[in-house]
Amino acid sequence: MEKTDELVGVAEGVTVVPVGTPSVRRIRPWPLAAALVIALGAVAVLALVGTQGLNRPAVQAWRTVCLAITVQALPFLLLGTALSGAINAFVPADLFTRVLPKRPALAVPVAGAAGAVLPGCECASVPVAHSLIRRGVTPAAAFAFLLSAPAINPVVLTATAVAFPGDPAMVAARLLASLATAAVMGWLWLWLGKEKWLRPVLRHRHSGHRHGRSRLHEFRLGFQHDFLHAGGFLVLGAMAAATFNVAVPRSVLDAFSGSPWLSVLFLAGLAVLLAVCSEADAFVAASLSGFSPVARLAFMVVGPMVDLKLIALQAGTFGRAFAWRFSTATTLVAVAASVLIGGALL
């Protein structure tokens, strides 16, 4: 129990406690562990390819791809975090509870669909969902929103359309499969979910406008925090993706692309591991041209809902007991939805 409390403390507290405070240094949140693993991996790659260091062709290619993913995604990320900052600061706090239907079973699909008009990176949707729960929104609806918001917002759908030119069915399939997954997960929570999996919120948190503060000031702080937070995860994701991109020969991919069933599971797993931001994952999916459309759809449906950085964020915000159950169930539902809807549309 004590341990979990600490974890929540880290997820919320690490954002405020100045770096270097001994009491915090002791406890490492998951993202940092992941960063450490990646850094070690990079060092291992460096050691393997030789002592020439940063100018070896492999390392140069890795740096180029890593920088390319980051630079490409930065404008999208900035747009998403600016909007979420603006919504946080300028949208009335009780709006969401007034708009949602009173019955939870109805609130779930409405909240899922509401994800479409609240664009944001998946990293930003976790704190938003958390604050929705704190404002009295039923958790099931908040989770539906958490899952759908990064997957079906206009920025992501536009990026998907750009990545798959002349293939509007892919955009439609992504929209439908993501919505279906979000709604099913919300209803699943109503049916099977237990409040005790959720960490009781120990600290008093505000997100949104507070009295006595300039809204512009709130907006700037929210924007800045969300951008830096998501940007860090973006770089982490870019590193992982670049490592994969440069180190894994294409023939390995081809081995999986042959079998339709394995390829769907393989790309779903890849989406979890790569942790590409939802604004950029359509382009990664488009480049996996050896795979079937259904497998690539599964990549794009699973990616924004479950990946390493999201599991870490959710464990910190909602508790570990919740995070692993929720992520496992979401992956299964998302794969099923991709196969069903992708099979029908693509």
Place this chain on the structure above:
Amino acid sequence: MKRPVQTLLLTLTGIGLLHAALFTDTYLRYVKAGLRPLLITSGVVLLLLGLAAAAARSGPEHAAADDDQEHSHEHGHDHSGAPRIAWLLFLPAISLLFYAPPALGAYTAARSNAKPVGVQKGFAPLPATSPLPLTLTDFTKRVQQDPGRAIRTRLVQLTGFVSPAENGDGWYLTRIIFTCCAADSQTVKIRVYGTEAPPANTWLAVTGTWHPRGTLGTKTAQAALDARDAHPVAQPVNAYTDDLPLTPS
């Protein structure tokens, strides 16, 4: 992450983006040209955000508010600081400013599959120019798809960079193409025979004729060239295209 570091990080990232997209053409090594306005906008926004953070810190009224937040972690305001993961953002910012990696080259080309060439139905007659400048994609199409076999006796000029061939003699004249960013790169290669392999990544204009192997105009024909002459050219500003050089070289 402390506030001054955040300010520095925002400003540095903004300057990095502006440096890459506005003052130089570095961004073309990583992303498509169409992203330039977005990158410049992002750079300006980040720079403004950094300056606003700096101004808010030095201003008497807001400095108090900021300090209040920094010390108020008992209340745990969401937005008072940035998590340590944000330190990673220093890497791309510094990389863009001081140590920008080059465009993808022979290493990537040697390890990637060849891009499937699109199917073209009708072929216009070739211009009479000799040597005839062609893109690598067009040359491949002419060799493998043109039933009129117009390419058979023609002297053509192709431009690309050198990547080594894994087996046998000859080397590859190569272009790397992407649709969005360097992460989704694909490779077009033409095998070149008849000259010593120049160092990898050298940009060359190669003049020559089709290397007869396979049946011309069908899939069995190899996209290959018997080189008569090869001379170095400057690397195009946007290397990730398969375009003809604007000036005859």
